[in-house]
Each structure stands twice: as structure tokens, then as C-alpha cells.
Amino acid sequence: MNKNKIIYGDCIKKMQKIPKNSINLIITDPPYGDNVGYGLNNKKIKNNKNPLMNCLALAEFYRILKKNSSAYIFTNWKHYPFLTEFILRYTKFKIRHLVVWKKHNFGLGWAFRHQYELILVLEKGKPKYHLTNFSDVQNASHINHNCKTHPHEKPVDLITKMILHSSKEGDLILDPFCGTGAVCVACQEMKRNWIGIEIDEKWVEVARERVGCL
Ligand SMILES: C[S@@+](CC[C@H](N)C(=O)[O-])C[C@H]1O[C@@H](n2cnc3c(N)ncnc32)[C@H](O)[C@@H]1O
Incomplete structure (x- = not known):
């Protein structure tokens, strides 16, 4: 498996090549499928027209995650009911x-x-959580974007907390919708292995530059 690399392409197809039960943790921020443009520049992200792609992704998440592992999925209040309905009806994940x-x-x-x-926390089996002070309200700054930057860049410090809570050094963490690679950067800092997948060449370039691998 291509560890510690930003992979360019469609994560659904790329995840199909990842062996089952091989990933320790998934942290990801998929498009919400609401076709919204963001900010003054009305910026759009790829594949944001239809939330169904997230359903295909969830099926792969369950297959590739090791037993007793978690997935943290960013969402918002509009997308949340669709996502939870799908998870409860059609996947084996437990919503923790x-x-x-x-x-x-x-x-x-x-x-x-x-x-x-x-952020939805999903479980395959019975994962361990390491921190005793992980609040279910996490405070972290929003990253402002301009006409050149990603409209959904996530703060590394927020992701670091999830990594500490749900993995240990050397574990393999996947972000299949990695954008500018915030999860990959946090993994590098915390000595975890990682895989990032991104379909937009523009963000692949930014992510690769951030993690220092081309
Ligand atoms: C909400 S953004 C993630 C931003 C990321 N959290 C960051 O900090 O930069 C979702 C990303 O998923 C990408 N994407 C959409 N469909 C994809 C697919 N099928 N495979 C891989 N990436 C995809 C979009 O191009 C977009 O950059």
C-alpha cells in the first residue's frame, strides 16, 4: 500500500484497492452534497452536487477499517439527517x-x-479512546479562505486531538477527501502513517507541498 502519500484520483476507486481491515482510523471531511458556493468568491468543490457519493464512501470505510476502529466524519446540520439515516439503515457502523x-x-x-x-464518530467493533479530557464540544479557529485557498480547510490542531484520542504512533490513518491535506499534516506531526486521496489536481498540489512529498 502507498503509505505517506497524497494520491490523486477518485477515492471510491482508490479505496477499492485498499485491502480490507487495514486502516486504523479514518478522519475525513467529504463534500456535503448541497451544491453550495462558499464565500464572496462563490467557490465550489468537486462532487458537491449529490450526497450519494458519501454512501459509496461509507461502504468502503467499513470494509477497509480494522476491527475496533473509529471514523470521524465532518458534517453540518443540513447534511447530518441524511447521513445518519443512511448509516443506521444501510451500514454496520455504530454511531458513537x-x-x-x-x-x-x-x-x-x-x-x-x-x-x-x-463531527460524527462512527465505530466498527469496540474502539479504544485514549484521552480522558476529550469534550464533545471542541473549540478551534475557523480558517478564513481567499480566492486562492480551499474553502473548507480544517484546522490541524482540531484534527490532532482526534488522532491522539483514537490512534497510536505508527498507526495508518486515511483521509479519502483530503483537500489541502490537513489530516496528513497532523499525522506527520504526530508520527502516524497516513494516506490522503484528492480528486482535484489543484488541491493535490497544495497538499503535497504541505507534507513535503511530490
Ligand atoms: C470539504 S473538502 C475537504 C477539505 C480538507 N478537509 C482540507 O482541510 O483542505 C472535500 C474535498 O473532497 C474532494 N473530493 C470530492 N470528491 C472526491 C472523490 N470522489 N475522491 C477524492 N476527493 C474528492 C474535493 O475536491 C474537496 O477538496
Whole structure:
């Protein structure tokens, strides 16, 4: 398996090549399928027109995760009901918890300005959790984007906490929708092995530069 690499391509096809029961942890931030443009530049991300892709991804997640492992999936209040309904009806995952990421600052808008996102914690078997002070409300700054940067870049410090909670040194962590590679950067810092997959060449380049491998 290609460890510690950002793989360019469609994660559904790439994950089909990953052997079953081989990944210790998945942390990922898939497109929510709401076809929304973000920020003043109305930026769009690939494959954001249809939430069904997440269903295909979830089936692969369960297959490739080792027994007694977790998956942390970013979502928002609009996408959450669809996702949980699918997980409960059609996968073998147990939904362990819903974590709120509270941002220090709120985003653009007017009547109800966004200041939180959600993170679903899924379990295959009975995973171990290492921290005793992991709150289900996590505080971390939102990363502002401009016309050149990714509209959904996630803070490395937030991801580091999930890594510490659900893995140990040397484990293999996957982010199949890796964007600019925040999960991969956090894994490098925490001495975990990692695989990032991204379908947009532009973000592959940024992620590879961040982790220092071309
Ligand atoms: C919400 S963003 C993730 C951003 C990331 N968390 C970061 O910190 O930069 C979702 C990413 O999934 C990518 N994507 C969409 N469909 C994909 C697919 N089938 N395979 C791999 N990546 C895909 C998009 O191009 C986008 O960059």
C-alpha cells in the first residue's frame, strides 16, 4: 500500500484497492452534497452536487477499517439527517457520538451566521479512546479562505486531538477527501502513517507541498 502519500484520483476507486481491515482510523471531511458556493468568491468543490457519493464512501470505510476502529466524519446540520439515516439503515457502523466543533469566529452571512460544524464518530467493533479530557464540544479557529485557498480547510490542531484520542504512533490513518491535506499534516506531526486521496489536481498540489512529498 502507498503509505505517506497524497494520491490523486477518485477515492471510491482508490479505496477499492485498499485491502480490507487495514486502516486504523479514518478522519475525513467529504463534500456535503448541497451544491453550495462558499464565500464572496462563490467557490465550489468537486462532487458537491449529490450526497450519494458519501454512501459509496461509507461502504468502503467499513470494509477497509480494522476491527475496533473509529471514523470521524465532518458534517453540518443540513447534511447530518441524511447521513445518519443512511448509516443506521444501510451500514454496520455504530454511531458513537456527535461532536460539535465551535469556531472562535463566525462566517459570512446575515440572519444566522455559521459558527459550528459537526463531527460524527462512527465505530466498527469496540474502539479504544485514549484521552480522558476529550469534550464533545471542541473549540478551534475557523480558517478564513481567499480566492486562492480551499474553502473548507480544517484546522490541524482540531484534527490532532482526534488522532491522539483514537490512534497510536505508527498507526495508518486515511483521509479519502483530503483537500489541502490537513489530516496528513497532523499525522506527520504526530508520527502516524497516513494516506490522503484528492480528486482535484489543484488541491493535490497544495497538499503535497504541505507534507513535503511530490
Ligand atoms: C470539504 S473538502 C475537504 C477539505 C480538507 N478537509 C482540507 O482541510 O483542505 C472535500 C474535498 O473532497 C474532494 N473530493 C470530492 N470528491 C472526491 C472523490 N470522489 N475522491 C477524492 N476527493 C474528492 C474535493 O475536491 C474537496 O477538496
